[in-house]
Amino acid sequence: MHAVAGLDLNVYEGDVFGFLGPNGAGKSTTIRMLMTLIFPTAGEIKLFGKDIYKERKYILSRVGAIVEKPDFYGYLSAYKNLEILARTSGYPVTKKRIMEILEMVGLDKRYKSKVKTFSHGMKQRLGIAQALIHDPQLIILDEPTTGLDPQGMKEIRELVISLSKDHKKTIFLSSHILYEVEMIANRMVIINKGQTVIEGSVNELLDATEARVNIEVDDPQKAVQLIGETNFNGKIDSVTGNTVILFAHKSDIAPINKKLVENGLAVSSIVPTRSLEEYFLNLTEKVE
Amino acid sequence: MLKRQLFFFILLTLVALPQSDGAKILEQVKKKFSAVKDYEVDVKIKIDVEFLKVPDNDATLYYKAPDKVTMKTGDKFALMPKEGLNFNPSNLLNGKYTSVLEGEAKINGKPHYIAKVIPLGGDGNVVLSTLWIDKSTYYITRVETTTKNSGTFQLDMVYPANSKYPLPSSMTFSFEVGKFNFPKGFGGNKKEKDASSSKAPGKVYITYKNYKINKGIPDSVFKKK
Amino acid sequence: MTGLVGIELYKIFRKWRTYIGFITIAVIVLVIEISMLIEGENYLRFLTRNLSSIFVFEGNFLNGYVMSYLVMGALAIHIPFLITLVSGDLLAGEATAGTYRMLITRPITRMQLLTAKVIAATIYTNLMVAFLGFISLGLGVVLFGTGELIVIKDVLFIFSQDDILWRFFIAYGIASLSMMVVTSMAFFFSSLVENAIGPIVSTMAVIIVFYILSNINVELLQSLKPYMFTTYMQSWNIVFTDPVEMSELWNAVLVQSIHIVFFLGLTFYLFRKKDITS
Numbered sequence: 001m002h003a004v005a006g007l008d009l010n011v012y013e014g015d016v017f018g019f020l021g022p023n024g025a026g027k028s029t030t031i032r033m034l035m036t037l038i039f040p041t042a043g044e045i046k047l048f049g050k051d052i053y054k055e056r057k058y059i060l061s062r063v064g065a066i067v068e069k070p071d072f073y074g075y076l077s078a079y080k081n082l083e084i085l086a087r088t089s090g091y092p093v094t095k096k097r098i099m100e101i102l103e104m105v106g107l108d109k110r111y112k113s114k115v116k117t118f119s120h121g122m123k124q125r126l127g128i129a130q131a132l133i134h135d136p137q138l139i140i141l142d143e144p145t146t147g148l149d150p151q152g153m154k155e156i157r158e159l160v161i162s163l164s165k166d167h168k169k170t171i172f173l174s175s176h177i178l179y180e181v182e183m184i185a186n187r188m189v190i191i192n193k194g195q196t197v198i199e200g201s202v203n204e205l206l207d208a209t210e211a212r213v214n215i216e217v218d219d220p221q222k223a224v225q226l227i228g229e230t231n232f233n234g235k236i237d238s239v240t241g242n243t244v245i246l247f248a249h250k251s252d253i254a255p256i257n258k259k260l261v262e263n264g265l266a267v268s269s270i271v272p273t274r275s276l277e278e279y280f281l282n283l284t285e286k287v288e
Numbered sequence: 289m290l291k292r293q294l295f296f297f298i299l300l301t302l303v304a305l306p307q308s309d310g311a312k313i314l315e316q317v318k319k320k321f322s323a324v325k326d327y328e329v330d331v332k333i334k335i336d337v338e339f340l341k342v343p344d345n346d347a348t349l350y351y352k353a354p355d356k357v358t359m360k361t362g363d364k365f366a367l368m369p370k371e372g373l374n375f376n377p378s379n380l381l382n383g384k385y386t387s388v389l390e391g392e393a394k395i396n397g398k399p400h401y402i403a404k405v406i407p408l409g410g411d412g413n414v415v416l417s418t419l420w421i422d423k424s425t426y427y428i429t430r431v432e433t434t435t436k437n438s439g440t441f442q443l444d445m446v447y448p449a450n451s452k453y454p455l456p457s458s459m460t461f462s463f464e465v466g467k468f469n470f471p472k473g474f475g476g477n478k479k480e481k482d483a484s485s486s487k488a489p490g491k492v493y494i495t496y497k498n499y500k501i502n503k504g505i506p507d508s509v510f511k512k513k
Numbered sequence: 514m515t516g517l518v519g520i521e522l523y524k525i526f527r528k529w530r531t532y533i534g535f536i537t538i539a540v541i542v543l544v545i546e547i548s549m550l551i552e553g554e555n556y557l558r559f560l561t562r563n564l565s566s567i568f569v570f571e572g573n574f575l576n577g578y579v580m581s582y583l584v585m586g587a588l589a590i591h592i593p594f595l596i597t598l599v600s601g602d603l604l605a606g607e608a609t610a611g612t613y614r615m616l617i618t619r620p621i622t623r624m625q626l627l628t629a630k631v632i633a634a635t636i637y638t639n640l641m642v643a644f645l646g647f648i649s650l651g652l653g654v655v656l657f658g659t660g661e662l663i664v665i666k667d668v669l670f671i672f673s674q675d676d677i678l679w680r681f682f683i684a685y686g687i688a689s690l691s692m693m694v695v696t697s698m699a700f701f702f703s704s705l706v707e708n709a710i711g712p713i714v715s716t717m718a719v720i721i722v723f724y725i726l727s728n729i730n731v732e733l734l735q736s737l738k739p740y741m742f743t744t745y746m747q748s749w750n751i752v753f754t755d756p757v758e759m760s761e762l763w764n765a766v767l768v769q770s771i772h773i774v775f776f777l778g779l780t781f782y783l784f785r786k787k788d789i790t791s
Contacts, residue, residue, distance in 0.1 A: 035618040038788035060620035067618065071611025075527060084520050088619045130615065340564075341755050342671040347571060365572025365661040365671065373569055437566065463567060 004030050004194035006043075011172055011187070013137075016164045018181035018188030018202065019174035026194040027174045028068060031142050035065050047138070061089060065140035069147075070127025074116030078107055078126055081115055082133050091134040098133070105129045105159065121152040128159060139163065140172045145180060153180070160184050212237070213253060215244045216269040217260060226259050242268075310389035310403050316426040317419075320454045321376070326352040327455060328500040333368055337490030342367055349373065349496075356510045369461045369492050371433070371441055384408040390418075395430060399423045413437055422447075427454040439464055455499055461492040517621070517629035518636075525599060525633060534595035534641055541591060542648045546580050546656065557663075564669070576660030577653030578677050584649040585749060588688050589724075592641065593695040593746075594717055599637055600699035601712030603630050604784075608707035608791040617789055627781055631700065638696045642689045650681060664753045672753070684749040687762070690769050691746045695720070697776035704780045707791050720746075742772045 004026040011017045021027050032038045033045055036052060045052045047059045072081045079098055086093035102108040105125040110118070118126065124144060131139050141160070145153040161184055163169045175181050181188055182202060189199040198205060217223045220239045227236060227246065232255075234248035248256070253270060260267050327350075334344045347359045347366035357376070359368055390402040400420040407414050413435045420430040431443040441463035445456035525531050549556070553575040561570065607613045616626060662672040672680070695716060702712035723743040726734050738744050748765035751758055 032789070035614075037614060037617055038790065039786060056622065057620040060618060063618075065618055067614040069611065071614065073524065073610060073612060076524075084523070085615055085619070087516055087520060088616060088621060090516075090620060339668050340671075341668055343673040343676070345673075359569060359571055361571040363573050363658070363660065364674070365570070365574070367564075367671070368569045368571070369567055370569050371567075441567075 004033065004040075004191075007191065007194065007196060009189055009196075010199065011138075011170065013170050014164070014168065015187050016160065016171045016173065016185045018185035019172060019191070020178065020181055020188055021174075021176065021191040021197075023176055025176075025192045027176075027191065028142060029194070030191075031065070031067055031140060031174060034140065035063070035067055036060070037067065061091075061134065062137045063140060064131030064134065064136040064138070065142070066124075066127040066131055066144060067140075067142050070123050070130070072115040072123065072126065072130075075114060077112050077114055078102065078118070078129075079111040081126070082130055085130045086133045089134045093133060101129045101133050104132070106155070120147045121149070121155075124148060124152070124156065125159075128156070132163075136169075138170045138172060140174075142174050143176070144173065145175070145177070157184050211248070211250070211272050213246050213248050214269070214271045214273065215246070215256070215260070215267060216242050216271075217244065218242065218266040218268075220244050222263070223260055223265055226263055226265070227256055230255055230259055232256060310387040313389065313401050313403060313421055313426070314387055314405070314419075317421055317428060317454075320426050322353070324351070324353065324453050324455065325502045326350070326505045327453075328503070328505060329455070329496045330498045331368075332495045332497070333366060334493040335367060335490075336493070338488040340367075340490075350505055350509050351376070352505050352507070352510065356507070358510045360509075368494075369441075369463070371443065372459055372461045372492065372494055375431075375443060375459070383412065392423075393420065395420055395422075398429075400429055425454070453499075453501055455496065455501070457496055459494045459496070461494065463490050464488070514625065514629060514632075517625060518632045521603075521629050521633035522636060525603075525637060528602075530602070531599055531637070533598060535644055537591070537595055538641065538645050539648055542580075542584050542645070542652065545584050546649075546653060549575060549580055549583065550657075561663075561669075573658060573660035574663055575657060576662075577650060577655070577657045578659060578662040578672075578674075578681075580653040580657060581646070581649040581681060582662060582664065582753070584645065584653075585684065585688065588645075588691070588749070589746065590717075590720070592645065592688075592692060593720055594713075596638055596641060596692055596695050597699040597713045597716045600634050600696040601703050601716060602709040603634055603700055604703040605706050605709040605712055606703075609709065611791060613789050613791055623785055624781065627704075627784055631697075631777060634696050634700060635693060638692045639689050642685055642692055645688075646681070646685045662753075666750075666754065668754075670753065670755055672755070680752040683752045687749040687752070687765065690766060690773075691748065694742050694746070694769050694772045694776075697773045697780075701776040701780045704784050704787070739768075742769065745769050 007026075007030060009017075009019075019027055019030070029038065033040055034047065034052070036056060048062065050059055052059050072078075073084070076084070079102070082098050082101065083093060086098070099108055099111065102111050105128050107122060107125055107129065110122065115123065115126065124147075128139075128141070128144065131141070144160075145156050148156065157180065160171055160173065164171055164184075173181065173185060185202050187200065188202050188205065190197045215223065220242055223244050224236060224239065227244070230252075232246075232248065232252050234246055234252055237245040237247055239245070246256075250272075253272070257267060257270060329349050331347050331349055332344060333347065335342045345361070345364065345366040347361045347368060349357070349359050349368075351357050355376070357374055359366060359373060385405050385407045387406070388404045390404050393400055393402055400422055403419045403421060405417045405419060407417075415434045415436055417434075418430075418432045419428050421427070422429050425447070427445070427447050429445055429447075432440065433442075434440045441461065444460040444462070446458045447454070448457045451457075557574055558565070564570075607616060617623060659674050661674060662670075662677050664670045664672070698719065699712050699716040702715050703709065706712065720743055723741040727738050727741055727744060745765045745768050748762065748769075751762050751765065
């Protein structure tokens with residue numbers, strides 16, 4: 001029983017790469033191994049084509065990471081924390097650079113405050129700051145939006161996009177929230193039980209799979225009948241109250257909507273919900 | 289009847305004679321010493337006792353007749369045997385005592401009287417003192433004293449040739465030291481030593497230099513600080 | 514490496530708990546010196562009662578040197594405890610704070626990180642002992658003046674004034690070494706756990722248990738005594754005899770150095786392959 005076994009990931013320069021998997025899939029374990037925090041029982045790990053144990057300094061000076069929750073020296077200021085971490089990397093950090101990075105993550109006004117006074121969201125942002133401070137090529141973010149409120153999540157997402165577009169960084173982002181990845185990643189992998197389930201471009205993968213769609217109509221029974229008349233080859237899951245629940249591809253939705261409306265039904269909402277587990281279940285069902 | 293009386297008379301005088309001789313000799317000793325009204329002297333003290341590792345030390349002694357004596361060291365330390373500090377025949381011979389002239393002996397080739405002195409009264413520390421008195425100078429060359437509380441000790445004196453006063457140039461103080469019972473904890477590790485002799489001989493060597501005799505010493509010098 | 518050591522020292526000295534050590538030492542020294550001021554005469558009389566039947570004493574025996582000597586007794590328990598407060602926190606503290614993740618993912622080797630921490634710990638330990646020396650000797654001499662030092666073991670020693678300082682310097686040196694043993698043990702425990710309390714308590718527990726065992730007069734335990742490092746923690750006292758047993762001194766230095774190398778070596782060895790899950 002392995003936490004992670006034979007994981008091959010292809011992350012290309014400039015990607016925002018989504019590393020997905022349900023809880024316990026082995027995402028954190030993988031990231032910890034990449035960052036030499038824990039050791040594989042067998043096999044080798046390469047980044048930038050180099051063995052991470054043999055060329056550790058070279059590799060780690062080009063990687064910035066947040067592993068799980070970012071933690072700092074609470075009794076020191078944000079500024080000091082960054083300075084210490086940068087200096088530990090051997091990076092010739094200047095005050096200017098630190099303030100620049102703090103500004104980038106929106107913490108420049110609190111640079112003197114002790115980190116123990118920071119909220120979770122602020123710590124998350126500071127975490128990204130420490131991942132950036134030494135100007136790495138690759139940034140690894142382990143569930144960066146965990147514990148954040150919607151506003152916080154949005155800010156992180158925007159930051160990630162900016163890092164990729166404006167600063168040309170490669171980003172490796174782990175998450176168990178599909179829609180988040182959907183929004184910002186261009187490529188992704190889904191792992192489960194320590195192994196790759198599927199890897200590829202986000203758009204292609206999501207398009208190719210079905211999602212659960214809740215359609216709220218005034219006459220659900222009639223809707224079911226009408227849907228059956230289309231060449232919809234997803235499946236109708238259930239009907240609850242006024243809501244018809246189906247599993248459909250994205251491309252199925254517009255025709256279904258059109259059919260229902262043309263036949264006089266009032267469609268009050270079409271809500272696609274994709275949770276990774278369901279997405280997954282679909283995938284794994286297919287694989288089997 | 290007369291014969292018996294004569295016999296007793298002769299016996300009495302025979303017995304009495306040595307006593308009065310002893311007393312006479314001791315009076316001489318006292319007289320010599322009373323010439324010293326006061327003195328100030330520098331001393332060097334060397335201690336050779338099994339349980340003491342003490343460097344040689346210096347001090348200045350002051351004496352003023354009849355019984356004032358003190359030791360000053362500036363701020364340095366000094367360890368001086370009490371008996372050596374207080375060595376003064378007057379001490380011994382001022383109270384009531386009986387004395388017996390035991391005989392004579394030679395010390396370093398010089399003839400000495402041996403006098404035994406027993407203080408009367410019983411409340412002093414001294415039980416018995418034996419004095420070896422130089423026949424020619426009436427200076428005390430040796431004292432062996434048995435005390436109630438401090439065991440037995442011996443003083444050996446050497447006087448400068450042709451000295452006017454009975455003040456020694458060196459004194460050796462010998463005594464037996466009971467094994468010290470030092471409290472634990474002050475010095476760290478105590479080695480487990482064999483309980484060899486519970487008593488060990490100790491010697492203190494004192495040399496006296498630069499006597500200033502009868503120059504007058506104010507009483508304030510002897511005030512305890 | 515200098516940079517890393519500087520960072521570690523900065524982290525140590527920005528924690529208020531570091532200052533507990535220095536403040537406590539100052540308090541201990543003050544308490545001892547004040548008590549001696551008040552009770553000193555009685556104490557000396559008690560110590561020298563055997564001698565005073567035969568000798569007359571003169572001298573300033575309530576001086577800075579005597580105070581400093583007494584203070585060194587604190588090296589048995591108090592100073593080790595104060596040292597574990599910091600040394601025990603060096604690695605465990607990172608785990609508690611969660612900052613291991615930040616540190617070990619930096620482009621430095623784990624060895625470099627550990628070495629920097631060990632050097633910082635050494636500096637701290639030596640600073641503590643130096644501070645002890647400064648406060649007790651320095652302040653002691655200023656307040657009480659100089660004089661002769663009485664040391665009582667199975668022999669009563671009196672050291673003359675010019676024969677004392679060099680002994681103290683060597684004693685402090687050896688004391689530093691002894692405290693380094695404590696540091697290295699606390700450091701070792703610190704590398705194994707995720708909370709600083711563990712190493713602090715364990716190190717002190719080991720010290721106290723060893724002390725207790727060494728004082729039980731059972732043959733088996735007494736034969737183990739040379740192997741317990743606590744036996745050598747008082748070896749600074751060897752300099753306060755005459756003649757100084759150099760072979761004993763070197764032996765103490767050797768045994769303690771071996772302990773230090775052992776604990777640090779073990780720490781380095783185990784830490785290299787440790788999975789950081791905190």
